[in-house]
Amino acid sequence: MSQVDIHNDNGLKLTGGQLFDPERGLVANPGLLIRNGRIDEIGASVQEAEAGSEMNADGHVIAPGFIDLCCNLREPGNGQKGNIASETRAAAHGGFTTVCASPETSPVIDSGAVTNLILDGAASRGAVRVLPIGAITRGLEGELLSDMAGLSAAGCVAVGNGSRGVRNARILRRCMAYAQTFGLTVMFSPENSALAADGYAHDGQVATRLGLLGIPEVAETAAVMEMLLLAEETGVRLHLSQLSCARSVDMLAEARQRGVSVTADVAMHQLAFTEEALSGFDSRFHVRPPLRSESDRQALVAGVRAGILDAIVSQHQPHDSAAKQAPLPATEPGLSSIESVLSLGLELVDRGELELSGLLAALTTGPARVLGRHFALQKGALADLCVFDPRSRWLPSSQTLVSAGLHAPVMDRSLPGVVKLTLVEGREAWRASEVVL
Amino acid sequence: MTANDPSPNHLQLTRDGQLRHFLTLDGLSQALLTDILDTADSFIEVGERRIKKVPLLRGRTVVNLFFESSTRTRSTFELAAKRLSADVLNLDISTSATSKGESLSDTLLNLEAMASDMFVVRHSQSGAPHFIAESVTPGVAIINAGDGRHAHPTQAMLDMLTIRQHKGRFAGLKVAIVGDVLHSRVARSQIRALNVLGAEEVRVIAPGTLLPRDVEDLGCTVEYDMARGMKDLDVVIMLRLQKERMEGALLPSEREFYRQYGLNQDKLALANPGCIVMHPGPINRGVEIESAVADGPQSVILSQVTNGIAIRMAVMSMAMGGQMAERQQKQQEEQA
Numbered sequence: 001m002s003q004v005d006i007h008n009d010n011g012l013k014l015t016g017g018q019l020f021d022p023e024r025g026l027v028a029n030p031g032l033l034i035r036n037g038r039i040d041e042i043g044a045s046v047q048e049a050e051a052g053s054e055m056n057a058d059g060h061v062i063a064p065g066f067i068d069l070c071c072n073l074r075e076p077g078n079g080q081k082g083n084i085a086s087e088t089r090a091a092a093h094g095g096f097t098t099v100c101a102s103p104e105t106s107p108v109i110d111s112g113a114v115t116n117l118i119l120d121g122a123a124s125r126g127a128v129r130v131l132p133i134g135a136i137t138r139g140l141e142g143e144l145l146s147d148m149a150g151l152s153a154a155g156c157v158a159v160g161n162g163s164r165g166v167r168n169a170r171i172l173r174r175c176m177a178y179a180q181t182f183g184l185t186v187m188f189s190p191e192n193s194a195l196a197a198d199g200y201a202h203d204g205q206v207a208t209r210l211g212l213l214g215i216p217e218v219a220e221t222a223a224v225m226e227m228l229l230l231a232e233e234t235g236v237r238l239h240l241s242q243l244s245c246a247r248s249v250d251m252l253a254e255a256r257q258r259g260v261s262v263t264a265d266v267a268m269h270q271l272a273f274t275e276e277a278l279s280g281f282d283s284r285f286h287v288r289p290p291l292r293s294e295s296d297r298q299a300l301v302a303g304v305r306a307g308i309l310d311a312i313v314s315q316h317q318p319h320d321s322a323a324k325q326a327p328l329p330a331t332e333p334g335l336s337s338i339e340s341v342l343s344l345g346l347e348l349v350d351r352g353e354l355e356l357s358g359l360l361a362a363l364t365t366g367p368a369r370v371l372g373r374h375f376a377l378q379k380g381a382l383a384d385l386c387v388f389d390p391r392s393r394w395l396p397s398s399q400t401l402v403s404a405g406l407h408a409p410v411m412d413r414s415l416p417g418v419v420k421l422t423l424v425e426g427r428e429a430w431r432a433s434e435v436v437l
Numbered sequence: 438m439t440a441n442d443p444s445p446n447h448l449q450l451t452r453d454g455q456l457r458h459f460l461t462l463d464g465l466s467q468a469l470l471t472d473i474l475d476t477a478d479s480f481i482e483v484g485e486r487r488i489k490k491v492p493l494l495r496g497r498t499v500v501n502l503f504f505e506s507s508t509r510t511r512s513t514f515e516l517a518a519k520r521l522s523a524d525v526l527n528l529d530i531s532t533s534a535t536s537k538g539e540s541l542s543d544t545l546l547n548l549e550a551m552a553s554d555m556f557v558v559r560h561s562q563s564g565a566p567h568f569i570a571e572s573v574t575p576g577v578a579i580i581n582a583g584d585g586r587h588a589h590p591t592q593a594m595l596d597m598l599t600i601r602q603h604k605g606r607f608a609g610l611k612v613a614i615v616g617d618v619l620h621s622r623v624a625r626s627q628i629r630a631l632n633v634l635g636a637e638e639v640r641v642i643a644p645g646t647l648l649p650r651d652v653e654d655l656g657c658t659v660e661y662d663m664a665r666g667m668k669d670l671d672v673v674i675m676l677r678l679q680k681e682r683m684e685g686a687l688l689p690s691e692r693e694f695y696r697q698y699g700l701n702q703d704k705l706a707l708a709n710p711g712c713i714v715m716h717p718g719p720i721n722r723g724v725e726i727e728s729a730v731a732d733g734p735q736s737v738i739l740s741q742v743t744n745g746i747a748i749r750m751a752v753m754s755m756a757m758g759g760q761m762a763e764r765q766q767k768q769q770e771e772q773a
Contacts, residue, residue, distance in 0.1 A: 208649040209463070211563040211586030211622055216650070280448075281564035325542055325572075327565035329585065 010052030011035035012426070014387070017057030021377050022064065022365040025357040029062055034383040037426035042379055057387055060420060063360050064377055065097025065128075065384035067367035069187075069265050070241055070313040071338060073099070073130070074404075076117060077106025082318035082404040084118070085125040087338070090403035092127040092422040092430035094314070094339045095363075095386035099128060100371075103135040104162040110135035110146045112154035119155050127429040128422075129384070131157040131371070133187060136175045142166035145175065149182050157371055158239065160187030163288055165223070173230050180236035185372070189241040190223035190248070191215075191289065200329060202244075202290040206275040213329065215290050217245045224248045228255045231262055239370055240264040242315055244289035246299030253308045263370045264308070266300050267315035269335055269409055271353075272344040273297075283324045283331040284407045287315070301353050304362050311367040312345065312359070314338040318405025336405030339396065343415035346390055350416065356390070383426040392418045448570055452766075455759035458570045458579040459752045461588040462629040470633055474598050476751035477744065483520060484746060493754045494523035497554040501527045502544075503582070504560040509718065510582055510592075513742070514557045517749035526553070541565070542572060549574050555757060556580070563587035563622075576764055578756040580749075586622050592717050593626030595748040597634060599741050600672055603713050607634040611669050611709075614657075615642040615698055616676035616725055619649050619687075623717045624676055632656040642666035642698065646687040663698050670708035674715045675700055675725045691724050701727040705735065713737045 012034045019029040031046030032039060041049055068091065074082035091099050101118055103109040109118065115132050122130035134151030136159040138144040143166075148159050159179055166172045179186045196219040201207040203214025224240060228251060231238035243249065243266050252264050269287060274294050277285035285291055303309040317334025324331050345359040368375040393414040398406050422430035446465075449458040454469070462470070483489055499518040501511050506529055518525045530544065548556070555578040558566045563585030570579040583589040597607075604610060612631055618624045618641050631639045639657040641648065653659060660666035667673070682688050700714065714726075714736045722728050731738060 203650045205651050205654045208651050209625070209655060211584075211588070211625055213586075214650060281567045283568075327541070327560065327562040327568045327584075329562040329564070330541075 010050065011040060013046060013049065013051035013054040014057055014062055015047065015054065017060040017062055017387070019377070020061060020063040020357065020360045020364070022361065022375055026061070029057060032062065034385075034423065034426050037383055039377070039379055039381050039383050042377070055387070055421065059391065060387050060389045061356075062385060062387050063095070064364045064375065065386050065422060065424065066095045066342070066363040067311075067371070068096050068099040068314050068316070068338065069239075069311050069367045069370060070102060070267070071099040071316045072102045072104065072318065072334070073118075074318060075105065075121060076114070080320045081323070084121040084130065085127070086402065086404045087316065087318060088122065088127040088130065089430070090316070090318075090401070091338050092424070093402045093419060095342050095388055095419045095422055096314075096338060097128050097384040097386065097422060097424045097429065099130055099338075100157065101130050101132045102162050103133050103140060103160060104164070108135045108140045109133065109151070109156065110138050110140070112147070112150050115151060115154035115156055128424050131155075133157065134159045136161050136179065136186060137166060137171070140164050142171065145178055148179055148184055152182055152184055158185040158187050160241070161189075163189045163191070165191055165193040169226055169230065172227070173234065176230055176234040176236040176238070180234050185237045185239055185370070186231075187239045187241050188227055189289070190220055190227055190243070192219045192223045195219035195222060200286055200288070200290065200333065201278055202275040202292045204275050204293050206278050210278065210281065212278065217247060217292065217296075220245050220289055221247045221251065224251050228252075228260055228262060232258070232260045235261070238262045242267050242270070242289060242313065243300065243309065244270050244292050244296060246296045249299050249303040249308055252303075256308070263310045265311040265313045265367070265370070266304065266309045267337070268312050268341045268344050269315070269337060271297065271301050271304065271312065271348060273409065278328070281328045283326070283328045284335060284409065286328055286331050286333050287335055288333040301348065305354060305358055310362070310370055312341065312362040313367070314341045316403070318403050319407060320404075321406065324407050335409050336401070336403045336407050337409060339401055339403060340408050340410060340415065342388060342419065343394070343417040344409065346417040347415070383423050385421075385423045386419055387421040388417055388419045390417050392416075394418050448567065451759050451763045453762065455762055456752070456755045457759035457763060458566075459590055459756050460566050460570060460579065460581045462590050462593060462626050462633065465633065467633050467635065470594070470597070470630060473594055473748070473751050473755065474601060476755060477594070477598050477747040480520075480747040480750040481744070483750070484743070489520050490522055491520065492522045494518065494521035494757060497523045497757065498552065499523045499525050499555045499557065499753070500548055500553045501525065501557045501582075502548070502559070503527070503529050504558070504565070505583070507559060507583070509742075510559065513745040514580075514582060514749050517746050517753060520746070521750055521754055523555075541568075545569060545573060549577065553577060555753065557582050559583045561585055576760055578760050580752060580756060583622055586620055586625070588626045589622040590626050591745070591749055591752055592623050593630045594752070595741055595744045596627055596674065596715060596717070597630050598744045598748055599715060599737050600713070602740065602744070603737055604671060607631070607636045610636045610671045611638045611640070612636050612672040612674065613640040613642050613660075613666055613670050614674045614676065615663065615666070615700065617647045617678050617682060618643050618652060618676065619647045620679065620682075621676050625655065627674060628655045628657050640666055644688070644697070647682070663704060664707060667704050667707035670712050672713050672715065673700065673705070673708060677717065677719065678721060678724055695724055699723070699725055699727065700730050702729055702733070705730055715741060718742070
């Protein structure tokens with residue numbers, strides 16, 4: 001790979017390899033010329049064009065930069081777990097060019113001031129584009145409406161309650177009706193808190209064997225049903241975050257058929273792992289919603305294949321080591337996952353569970369659609385791209401991981417898929433060093 | 438531990454298959470469980486001597502690390518360690534205030550600095566002994582004295598010893614476990630032990646609110662009706678019911694529970710004539726069990742307590758033996 005000088009307005013030429021075009025799928029790369037932060041030229045004519053630098057992408061895949069609908073940057077307030085600089089760089093390492101920042105910061109994103117703080121931080125220290133999600137209730141406490149119009153004006157792309165519920169259905173209904181007034185998308189991770197209670201593991205075989213406190217599927221499905229009915233009634237655009245149950249996928253498909261305006265995502269770890277991951281009390285796999293049964297996993301993968309689940313997210317939750325160094329019930333939930341999303345997805349492709357184009361769609365066009373953004377790989381489009389080698393491998397470790405959180409889902413074996421180059425508006429956000437493994 | 442290796446054995450067994458920690462019965466073979474029972478049998482005789490000591494753990498320091506208080510279990514571990522000639526330190530550490538993860542790690546570091554050889558751990562959180570075994574210095578043995586709802590392997594083994602003493606075998610036995618299975622680490626370990634040792638049937642008898650999800654997968658059948666459940670039984674094990682179970686809408690009242698699931702002479706008469714009655718203690722008379730049954734001829738509750746010391750001696754000496762064998766092996770490998 002030749003040196004890429006992205007600051008050179010003479011441009012960067014990407015030749016060879018395959019190109020993931022959202023409209024046509026994977027095609028042979030006809031040649032891409034990037035100049036001034038945009039795709040300046042696309043097609044055979046690029047071969048002849050003059051450019052300051054050139055990269056031969058033979059054997060690689062060039063894709064639009066990935067978009068993550070759920071990422072915890074931990075800033076402001078949790079600097080010991082991560083910050084905008086470290087976690088956006090981790091995102092770039094994972095091939096992401098846009099991340100939606102979860103409102104669960106400290107203070108939470110429930111004011112224009114906090115929104116600006118994050119956007120300013122991202123502008124000065126961020127490696128990738130950051131789109132904040134506003135809190136739908138003040139302090140995320142599930143009681144009082146937040147200043148949603150103000151949040152939207154400050155730059156929040158949606159409103160949600162992170163992983164926290166709201167107090168009751170009446171408040172939820174009013175949240176939706178108010179968000180609908182301003183055309184805001186509402187993002188919820190559905191969980192009935194009374195049914196989830198003190199649980200931290202899927203209420204199934206493994207929790208029974210290990211004596212872990214279970215969260216039954218109905219904690220999710222009852223909440224999904226309630227949210228679908230309320231969205232239908234209020235007419236709000238609803239996005240269900242991080243589904244974990246087979247039944248949720250069925251209800252989602254059925255609601256869509258009925259014409260409810262609803263989209264949904266699933267975290268990559270829900271597609272790659274099951275409750276069995278907790279078998280040795282491995283606290284890394286303490287996640288919320290919990291990893292569920294193999295049949296749930298298969299239904300979620302099928303949901304992605306069928307396009308019922310629009311997006312795959314990282315649900316990246318970096319932690320300091322103390323948060324995970326304890327008996328499992330006392331640990332904090334969440335994986336440091338954003339750098340492994342592509343690799344775990346490629347393993348699903350290798351096992352024949354997903355098509356490569358389906359995986360890439362769920363990381364690009366799917367989440368773009370949820371955010372109401374048009375997305376095309378064409379002349380004049382912003383040059384948000386990632387170039388990865390699906391066949392070379394890397395070993396996640398404290399040396400190779402960029403995130404401040406070192407509790408990645410796989411740490412003891414190599415994974416396929418090395419991101420060679422991530423460009424955000426033509427700027428180099430990540431470039432792989434030559435020795436990865 | 439990797440996500441794909443559900444077996445705890447790499448943690449609690451040496452490469453040669455000897456115990457080095459005793460965390461759970463999951464993954465332990467029938468041969469190993471039988472070995473524990475046989476070793477315990479040999480220690481019963483020690484308890485009958487005038488000088489009740491053997492020098493197996495002489496010069497070793499055993500720390501009873503109880504994050505959850507339990508006078509009886511701690512006392513039997515202490516007696517067991519002393520009969521093996523170990524020095525014993527008892528530490529009762531409340532889990533209430535700040536002692537979450539970090540302080541648990543810190544507590545361990547401090548204790549290791551005292552050059553302890555074995556930690557006997559009781560903790561309210563499932564998996565705490567696993568966590569300690571994974572983070573402790575190599576060479577220090579961890580014995581699980583009960584963790585959350587997960588496991589209480591020494592209690593289950595002393596129950597197995599009691600059953601073997603009275604029944605002489607496991608094959609063909611029908612055993613019921615009655616009461617609060619949901620919250621019971623004892624029941625989980627007992628079901629496992631009975632399955633590995635070859636009992637014909639393990640039955641759990643409880644209302645739906647006190648049974649964990651998919652409990653059958655542990656290797657048992659479910660019976661809601663106690664009268665039906667008592668039929669053909671050779672052993673009935675009653676579990677302790679905590680008072681706070683009424684508060685979470687798991688049960689209406691102690692009185693209704695006793696009527697439905699308490700063991701009295703009438704219900705016991707439905708079992709096989711020689712059916713023995715067990716209880717891990719402490720007993721709630723009139724809640725789980727009628728006094729006439731608890732103190733009656735079929736009750737073996739007190740021999741459970743006696744056997745507790747022998748089982749704990751067996752497990753402690755075997756785990757220490759495994760640790761020593763492993764250390765020797767490593768030294769030899771380093772020399773070679």
